[in-house]
């Protein structure tokens with residue numbers, strides 16, 4: 001009974017393609033003592049709208065993994081799919097487009113451009129990506145509490161204010177995936193909590209995925225899932 005309806009329902013219930021899938025990823029660095037294997041077998045998946053805390057000891061390769069996912073560096077072997085597209089096989093101009101349009105990155109050290117105002121820093125990535133949207137930019141600026149600071153330069157801001165600018169810059173082009181490498185590592189606890197709360201609100205509003213490296217179990221608990229990188233391996237999925 002109702003066989004055609006059932007098969008239609010199955011088709012529409014098929015699982016959505018994962019936003020991010022990392023498969024058997026390996027990466028070593030060349031050192032004077034020979035190759036240093038950092039990532040030996042990393043497997044990781046993230047669905048759209050998921051928020052994942054990546055944990056692990058200092059030196060375990062968390063930043064290395066984030067750089068590979070953000071197409072800032074190349075793996076030795078393995079695959080990274082973003083929206084079903086394997087990124088290592090893309091040509092360099094397509095990888096550059098991925099960095100501008102698809103992925104946003106927030107670093108521990110803020111990495112704002114010192115010679116640009118807050119307004120210019122906020123718009124920087126969206127303009128590069130050809131995705132500047134004045135309404136979204138204004139809303140993002142207001143949500144991050146940056147409206148009174150738009151004409152200042154980074155050196156005239158506190159750490160928490162600088163990191164709010166970095167979050168706004170990373171989200172201005174409406175990326176599919178936001179990566180953050182210890183984004184609260186240089187902030188005091190209350191400021192870090194506030195920056196993460198704002199980030200999580202905006203992540204939910206834009207519907208992007210969020211992968212955050214943190215040492216704090218307390219902050220990690222506020223994300224939907226946790227994974228630990230240990231001895232070069234991660235078997236999250």
Ligand SMILES: Nc1ncnc2c1ncn2[C@@H]1O[C@H](COP(=O)(O)OP(=O)(O)O)[C@@H](O)[C@H]1O
Pocket residue numbers: 029030031036038056057058059060061062063064065
């Ligand atoms: N460019 C590089 N050249 C050589 N070794 C590196 C390089 N970058 C990182 N490493 C080494 O790789 C390991 C992992 O580093 P990293 O990914 O920064 O770890 P984490 O972010 O977990 O602290 C460390 O031993 C680090 O010293």
Ligand SMILES: [Mg+2]
Pocket residue numbers: 062063064181
């Ligand atoms: Mg690191």
